[in-house]
Amino acid sequence: MKxxxxxxxxxxLLLVGCTTDSYDTGEGAYSNTVADFAExxxxxxxxxxxxxxxxxxxxxxxxTISASWIKTADSVYRACVYYNKVSETMAHAVSCFNIPTLRxxxxxxxxxQPQDPLDVESCWMSKNGKYLNMALLIKNGRNESGYESVHAxxxxxxxxxxxxxxxKTAYYRLLHDKGTAPAYYTNRHYVxxxxxxxxxxxxxxxxxxxxxxxxxxxxxx
Numbered sequence: 001m002k003x004x005x006x007x008x009x010x011x012x013l014l015l016v017g018c019t020t021d022s023y024d025t026g027e028g029a030y031s032n033t034v035a036d037f038a039e040x041x042x043x044x045x046x047x048x049x050x051x052x053x054x055x056x057x058x059x060x061x062x063x064t065i066s067a068s069w070i071k072t073a074d075s076v077y078r079a080c081v082y083y084n085k086v087s088e089t090m091a092h093a094v095s096c097f098n099i100p101t102l103r104x105x106x107x108x109x110x111x112x113q114p115q116d117p118l119d120v121e122s123c124w125m126s127k128n129g130k131y132l133n134m135a136l137l138i139k140n141g142r143n144e145s146g147y148e149s150v151h152a153x154x155x156x157x158x159x160x161x162x163x164x165x166x167x168k169t170a171y172y173r174l175l176h177d178k179g180t181a182p183a184y185y186t187n188r189h190y191v192x193x194x195x196x197x198x199x200x201x202x203x204x205x206x207x208x209x210x211x212x213x214x215x216x217x218x219x220x221x
Contacts (some may be wrong), residue, residue, distance in 0.1 A: 012042070033084050036160075037126065037133065037192070040079040040096065046070050048096070051081050054126040058165075059091040078131070078192050096150055101192045104157040104172055113156065113208040114177040121188060121218050123206065132193040132204060132219060141182030149181030153192040155193060160201055167202035169218070174208045195221065 036053040041047045048065030052058045061083075070077060078099040083091040107113070119137035126133060140148050154175040161169045170195070195204070201221060208215040 009197055020211050033082055035080055037131070037190075038081050038100065040065065040070075040077045040081060042073060042075050042077065044073045046073050048077070048079075048093070051079070051091075054128050054131070056128055058089065059085075060089060061093050062086055062090055063093055064124050065093050065096055067096065067098070076104050078194075079098070080190065091111045099133075099165065099192050100153070101194050103156040103194050104155045104170070104196070110154065110156065110175070110198055112177075113175055116173075116176045117209050117211045118145040118176055118178075118214045119186070120208055123215075123219070125219050126192075129221060130195060131197060132206070134191045134193070134208075136189045136191060137186050137188055138176075138180050139178075139181070139183035139186050141184035142158055148187075149179060151181060152177040152181065153191060160199075162204075168204055169203045170201040172206045174206070176209070 036051075036055070038051040038053045040048045040051045048061065049066070050058065050060045065081075078101045079096050080099055081091075081096045082094040084094065086092050112193075121135040121137055123132070123134050125131070138151055140151070142148050145178070150208060152175075154176060156173040158171040158173055161171065163169060203217045203218055203220045205216065
């Protein structure tokens with residue numbers, strides 16, 4: 001049965017501490033802490049050991065990152081990394097969090113297509129053109145045990161349209177299943193869309209159902 005099996009599940013995103021619990025900002029040329037969306041690479045021990053930013057800058061970590069979401073050795077994870085530059089090629093990680101990543105799937109992959117409303121803070125392309133990034137505002141609440149409800153997100157590719165000028169536009173639509181989650185407060189969640197390498201469109205048109213109206217944005221790739 002085709003279901004929302006391609007969905008990502010969202011719970012509260014917290015900063016995950018790295019192997020050091022504190023850091024000294026110092027006053028050197030590389031002392032300021034910065035945050036970048038990046039691809040984090042794990043080693044054989046399932047520790048984050050290096051990353052490449054969306055601007056294409058590669059860093060080796062002088063301290064490794066341990067996190068529950070790094071589940072596979074020798075793999076790559078989408079993440080936001082807070083770090084201090086040690087040199088042009090080395091960084092010291094302060095903290096990081098995983099960024100859930102969607103891949104567009106044809107509508108035929110889904111037997112259900114829930115579109116519970118949420119709000120959109122921003123939507124933008126990564127500088128390397130590999131990801132479409134979203135900052136989503138999702139209403140949630142906690143149960144009697146203190147745990148937040150789980151939301152599910154997926155991305156539908158409704159069609160790829162051939163434009164009059166010969167370019168192609170992919171029509172994406174965000175699916176959102178809030179389940180039984182109450183709406184007591186709002187959390188911000190960052191989500192990335194991994195854009196295709198093959199049969200790559202020239203632009204994407206993203207539609208998201210919000211509480212006021214449909215959010216529609218077209219971005220050139």
